[in-house]
Amino acid sequence: MRKKTLFSVLIFCAATLSAQNWEPLFNGKNLKGWTKLNGKAEYKVVDDAIVGISKMGTPNTFLATTKNYGDFILEFDFKVDDGLNSGVQFRSESKKEYQKGRVHGYQFEIDPAKRAWSGGIYDEARRAWLYPLTLNPSARTAFKNNAWNKARIEAVGNSIRTWVNDVPCANIWDDMTPVGFIALQVHAIGKADDEGKTVSWKNIRICTTDVARYQTSDKQDAPEVNLIANTISPREAKEGWALLWDGKTNEGWRGARLNTFPTKGWKMEDGILKVMKSGGAESANGGDIVTTRKYKNFILTVDFKITEGANSGIKYFVSPDLNKGEGSAIGCEFQILDDDKHPDAKLGVKGNRKLGSLYDLIPAPENKPFNKKEFNTATVIVKDNHVEHWLNGVKLIEYDRNTDMFNALVAYSKYKNWPNFGNHVEGNILLQDHGDEVWFKNVKIKELK
Incomplete structure (x- = not known):
């Protein structure tokens, strides 16, 4: 009886304490x-x-x-x-x-x-x-x-x-x-x-x-959603996310044609990685930058902001040594573009060079959530041969590599002469210098099994 009374008192006290909070x-x-x-x-x-x-x-x-x-x-x-x-x-x-x-x-x-x-x-x-x-x-x-x-x-x-x-x-x-x-x-x-x-x-x-x-x-x-720039929250860390850019240094990155980070054309300030304006030529100033590591299966997120009329891109499955001539390193590209002001938007086939497209291969929808004056989040998801492009939480396109359909698209694109384009098991990740000022931050990756 005494035990039952004591238990009742403890329950009452716990309830009272809870109510008092x-x-x-x-x-x-x-x-x-x-x-x-x-x-x-x-x-x-x-x-x-x-x-x-x-x-x-x-x-x-x-x-x-x-x-x-x-x-x-x-x-x-x-x-x-x-x-x-x-x-x-x-x-x-x-x-x-x-x-x-x-x-x-x-x-x-x-x-x-x-x-x-x-x-x-x-x-x-x-x-x-x-x-x-x-x-x-x-x-x-x-x-x-x-x-x-x-x-x-x-x-x-x-x-x-x-x-x-x-x-x-x-x-x-x-x-x-x-x-x-x-x-x-x-x-x-x-x-x-x-x-x-x-x-x-x-x-x-x-x-x-x-x-x-x-x-x-x-x-x-x-x-x-982590809104603190260039950080990994405890939840993200638990889920396996890591920063690809630490917000301060060039650690983990190099020039696509260099063993070190470019000495010009890129600037890091106030937690933003900027490719600087240099006349609009492709990879002709500081040049593209790539990760020092290669990646296979992953979720990649990059916040980007464009200036008026800008052109840039986020590439994956990149082979930095493949292109020895002029222009950008070769790889699949999430296109970054001012669709309204840059002439490249009118080139290609059915808009496949517009923002969010798999550049020169698969067009993103015309109606997409994009704010030209703010940062936007690009997401690329790769699981084996399946790839998706997302913009600000909305899926734009998806496709499968190493298929007859994909290879047919490549055969009718500017990449037709590059061997095994887009079908490599792994590759570097690239941020493009296309001669226009574009800002990047919150570059993160989660590797998948």
Whole structure:
């Protein structure tokens, strides 16, 4: 009997301790502890919920906590009318020196539209989308329209993860803002028909004590995106990722026709590897650079940013000693190009020299997710003879090497005279100097078995 009583006491104490680690952010009665920022949309308390009401002629409106939070687990229930976009800010700020006090920072997306990105992470008034649900399509079914939904955000150190109705949605590794307020958003509207629509929140609670103890297991994660430049996160290291460029030195790289790194034509500064402008000729200045190692099966990711009218490329299965004459080293190429301004986009066959294409062989789709003014992520996946090109999380093309179809494509391309083109068991990885300024960072590889 005494053992049973002691056990009951221990269970009660554990439950009490757990409850004490959570505190309500909303008392269910009024908006004490919150303040309105930026816009003029209305917030009121109805049936134990905070209700935001959309209004024409006003920018995004935020109801922000008067306290800031660093590491935390935040939970809340939310419901939104069709046609009204919304979100919940966290680790966010409003400073006079930043766009006259405009709220900026991480946002948990609330999206009842067909796109269905609820639970994705947007960077309000700063970097835009950090984690659209194109990166985790299975999570798009988690949100339920015209119903209450449960949200969870875990922000612990550089790790930020989200859930909707217990489904893992987003997962980023980032260090831009470690502390900030939490805010409920009523988004600006552009149609009078949307005025008066509502978004509601209730059961808003936060845990800020012993947070790591209550973190969800990483076995219940969405795929991770590392936003800290030229680093490998603990999750990436566990999964076998490694940096191909360390963000500072030329270690692991050499000129395609050199035993050392080029002394001109390339620059490393502020965590960016730049091939410099030199008139647009192919490999005529600093020259291409290649990895000192060869690779067989892998996932390669490279963030790149082009300048106006630029041409470059990421090559794989490269044989640096194959081409002894002018021009670039020979290998399969993920084309990097300003399709609008560079003449090469109009050459080749059916657009097979445009951005994302397997250069001069297989064209990428015309409609592809590309932002000319920002960094974009190119991904090449090679598993034995199967190869895929991805751009910003969207698959552009896939093909199989060492097949009659592939060899036929090569036979009608500029590579027809190069023996065994694209069919080698392994090769170097190359970043191309095509005489235009292009920036690279976050060059990473995961070798596959």
